Amino acid sequence: MAVISDALTIQTPATPRKRGGRPSADQAGDVDRRILDAATSLFLRSGFDATSCDQVLALAGAGKASLYARYANKEALFSAVVRRFIEQLTPPAADLRSGMPVAERLRTAGFGVLRHALTDEAVGLMRACMATAQRLPELSHMAGRIGHDGGMVCVMRALCGPTPTPEQTAQALVVAQRFIDMVLVPQQMRALIGDDHECLESTASRRIDDAITLLGRAGLLDAFEAEPEV
Numbered sequence: 494m495a496v497i498s499d500a501l502t503i504q505t506p507a508t509p510r511k512r513g514g515r516p517s518a519d520q521a522g523d524v525d526r527r528i529l530d531a532a533t534s535l536f537l538r539s540g541f542d543a544t545s546c547d548q549v550l551a552l553a554g555a556g557k558a559s560l561y562a563r564y565a566n567k568e569a570l571f572s573a574v575v576r577r578f579i580e581q582l583t584p585p586a587a588d589l590r591s592g593m594p595v596a597e598r599l600r601t602a603g604f605g606v607l608r609h610a611l612t613d614e615a616v617g618l619m620r621a622c623m624a625t626a627q628r629l630p631e632l633s634h635m636a637g638r639i640g641h642d643g644g645m646v647c648v649m650r651a652l653c654g655p656t657p658t659p660e661q662t663a664q665a666l667v668v669a670q671r672f673i674d675m676v677l678v679p680q681q682m683r684a685l686i687g688d689d690h691e692c693l694e695s696t697a698s699r700r701i702d703d704a705i706t707l708l709g710r711a712g713l714l715d716a717f718e719a720e721p722e723v
Contacts, residue, residue, distance in 0.1 A: 527553040528560055532574050537617045541571060541625050568629055571621075573634045579617055583643035584609040589651065595717045596705050603676050603701040604653035610640025610677055611693060616684045623685070642679050645669045652717045661716070666714050674703035 531553035535544040546567055551561055564570040584605045589598055594602040609615075622636030648669040679700065680693055708714050 502698060507510050523557060524555055524559050525563065528555055528563070529574055529577055533578070536571060536621050537614060540628050541621050546570065555575060572632065572635070575618060575632060576623060579638050579642055582609060582615060582640060585648045593610065594710065595652065597713050598651040599648065599672065600701055602623045603672070605695065606640065606644035606647050607679055607680055607697055610644060611680060611684050611690070615639050619681065640677055640681065641673060641711050644673050648672050664716055668708060675707070676700055
């Protein structure tokens with residue numbers, strides 16, 4: 494192996510070192526990721542107030558110019574962390590068996606939404622947002638979107654498949670909003686006040702079934718009885 498390595502070293506001409514200029518798109522993307530990964534880790538571990546931009550830079554291995562070219566201050570960095578988390582926290586499409594009735598599709602989607610939205614990371618980031626609510630009220634609104642946006646997509650897809658008609662989309666939006674409000678939001682509130690996963694899991698099934706029953710009695714599920722294409 495040493496011989497091969499030496500041969501390659503001898504035969505490969507030295508690559509001129511680049512000086513100055515802007516970083517490539519790949520390099521810039523890597524810096525973005527490292528900064529946001531480091532910031533996420535520190536905000537979750539220490540909270541907003543106890544985290545400094547210098548700590549983020551040290552963990553990310555980045556310079557001040559890289560951070561401040563992207564984010565004006567710690568508040569802007571925190572907002573970026575929350576936005577990225579919301580975009581990434583989308584449960585996978587529910588695994589729907591052929592011929593599954595709408596109630597069972599919703600039940601499957603409901604458990605998937607709760608499983609992804611009640612992770613320690615999601616709850617921790619919501620707590621960090623709420624702690625800054627008085628100074629940064631827009632972040633408290635963003636906290637409410639953690640798990641919500643992805644959950645809506647998951648429920649709507651379970652109702653009418655990946656390519657719904659405009660009419661189906663409008664109907665599914667109403668059902669998904671009510672379902673999420675009845676299933677996800679109460680569980681998130683309980684997680685925020687400290688209920689553990691075992692306690693939340695013990696009530697999840699009843700909460701999901703109650704929501705499905707109420708939606709069914711209101712006639713809101715009738716239009717989705719036919720199995721969607723998935």
